Amino acid sequence: MTARDWWKSAVVYQVYPRSFADSDGDGVGDLGGIIERLDHLQRLGIDVVWLSPVYRSPMADNGYDISDYEDVDPLFGSIEQLDELIAGLHERGMKLVMDLVVNHTSAAHAWFQESRSSADNPQRDWYWWRSPRPGFEPGTPGAEPTNWGSAFSGPAWTYDAATGEYYLHLFAPEQPDLNWENPEVRQAVYAMMNRWLDRGVDGFRMDVICLLSKVLVDGELPDGRLERDPLGAGVVDVTTYGDTTPLVVNGPRIHEFMQEMHREVFAGRPPGLLNVGETPATTIEQARLYTDPARAEVDMVFQFEHVDLDSGPQGKWDIVPMTMLDLKRSWGRWQDGLAETGWNSLYLGNHDQPRCVTRYGNDAPEHREQSAKSLATVLHLHRGTPYVYQGDELGLPNVGFTRIDQMRDIESLNHYATAVAAGQDPAAVMAALSAKGRDNARVPMPWDDSPSGGFTTGTPWIDVHPMASTVNAAAQVDDPDSVFAHFQRLIALRHDEPVVAHGTFRMLLPDDEQVYAFVREHDGDRLLVVANLSDVPDVVAELEEAPYDGADLLLGSVPGATPSPTDPLAPWESRVFRLK
Ligand code: GLC
DSSP states (O other): OOGGGGGGGOOEEEEOGGGTOOSSSSSSOOHHHHHHTHHHHHHHTOSEEEEOOOEEOOOTTTTSSOSEEEEEOTTTOOHHHHHHHHHHHHHTTOEEEEEEOOSBOOTTSHHHHHHHHOTTOTTGGGBOEEOOOTTSOTTSTTOSSSOBBOTTSSBSEEEETTTTEEEEOSSOTTSOBBOTTSHHHHHHHHHHHHHHHHHTOOEEEETTGGGSSOOOBTTBOOOOBSSOOGGGTTTOOTTTSBBOHHHHSSOTTHHHHHHHHIIIIITTSOSOOEEEEEOTTOOHHHHHHHHOGGGOSOSEEEOOGGGSTTEETTEEEEEOOOOHHHHHHHHHHHHHHTSSSSOBEEOSOOTTSOOHHHHTSOOSTTTHHHHHHHHHHHHHTSSSEEEEETTGGGTOOOOOOOSGGGOOOHHHHHHHHHHHHTTOOHHHHHHHHHHHOGGGGTSOOOOSSSTTTTSOSSOOSSOOOTTTTTSSHHHHTTOTTSHHHHHHHHHHHHHHOHHHHHOEEEEEOTTOSSEEEEEEEETTEEEEEEEEOSSOSSBOOOOTTTTOTTOEEEEESSTTOOOOTTSOBOTTOEEEEEEO
16 A cells, blocks of 8 residues: 555545534534534544535525535524534544535626626627527527536526526536536636635535536537437436437546646645545446556545445336345445556445445344445455444434425425426335435434434424434444444554455356355455345355354454354354465
8 A cells, every 4th residue: 555545444434524513402413513513424434524515595496506615604604613524523633535526616706797797798608608509599408508407407508588598517507517518617716625625624525426518419419319328327308308418527638637637736745645435337347447546546446336225227216126236246346446556445324325334234223234234245345445324323214204205305396396397206206305315314313312313402404313313323332233233343454454455356256145155365364245135044054165163253244252253143243264
């Protein structure tokens, strides 16, 4: 390892500030709340905090619509408190990575205000302005410049009567896309990133970076095909709109832009920084290009293959069954694909995904803790950098939403309104939202068994988790058998064992429907991971190289058990061995 790839032995923890801890009683989490809870992060043992956006924002998409990149929104506190957070983390040996959204700004950003003010404003070209489609009445359905849909329902274009043109937004109308073709835009973004690094942050989690470069045909944005690209799952509704995936994902100049960003922002700075890109609908080949150190783009990317496995032909809300084998095959391909070149980000959950224990495990009372532990064991022992989403270290399941008025997320609310207006059965729409809606991961972090789970003294912005009184941090941090304690041990293992950080990965039993097993190897040191990722009792891993005499158990999910690699596994039981 070189100082530049320190993140191979690191674990990142994502804080969603709105829902982490509220210090001023207004019902919304804030920087003061995070500062008060740094001990929790230190006890867990994580190395890096990824902080979801705290910039000034009208909060149409909870801060992923930034109106001022250089300041903190008063809802979350002040820039001085952000400095305090950076200092507090650094004192404890942790780093801070800021979430940064540069595919789009808020419509309230000064850049967009200038851009929309007149067709000949010098900043007009900082965003994508286009004329209505000829032959249509401007502002009426069909007059949009292209047939593109937005990820949050509705068309990707909004008409601006003042100048008679449309602007592009791949997400909500409040999130206009920046035009990365314009070098002034790119320089303004790099300058802003440099100011953050100069201020002391340790890097960025770059929101949807794979969307920055759009395909242009003779200078124009083309229509999308009205057939589904297999990679389009979850991006837009292709029954109504053209498929934008081939037109906006990993577009022709994306690698040029990322190399330029690296040169202008990161090159020449001392080691210790992290730049991770969020890249929906990205293939292994693309991920290799992004993360090959020789190409100097980003350190790692979040790929989406495993979070799209339960999306059907109509996209994210068309939920189809997903098996453990699907997950194993997908992750196996990514482990092999980035074995020689590049690096994986390892995640099961974040603020955009439902809770992993419900989705990939089993949240029934008898299985919840074991499945939370064993999913984490498998994830953390892969080759790559693991990410822990707040609450996953407690084994929090989905909320079990039954009514749309319990939800707050723009994506869910828009989808409900659009789907029901289009005639879909409201109960079926609600069932899909309950299973996959982003608010599952956005309800307040439960700290203790007090009324609002210790999150706030006020009224929380969204109801606390129904299990907050039993599944909470206070109940777990001192319990050696808790999910939290298991996460502590997994994180320590990555710090202590070079084989976890640097070892090769070899999948065993690739076709087994219950057992997820693999070997990590580094400098003659070998670890064996065996997990029963199913409800089936007494599963025996038919390991070819068994009986593995003298294997040492390093970590087991079942308290007190000291089995060997070939002893039967209880439902959702996992074990990590050092092999002789
Ligand atoms: C990313 C963020 C998500 C946000 C979207 C638009 O996918 O993770 O929360 O809604 O980008 O910025």
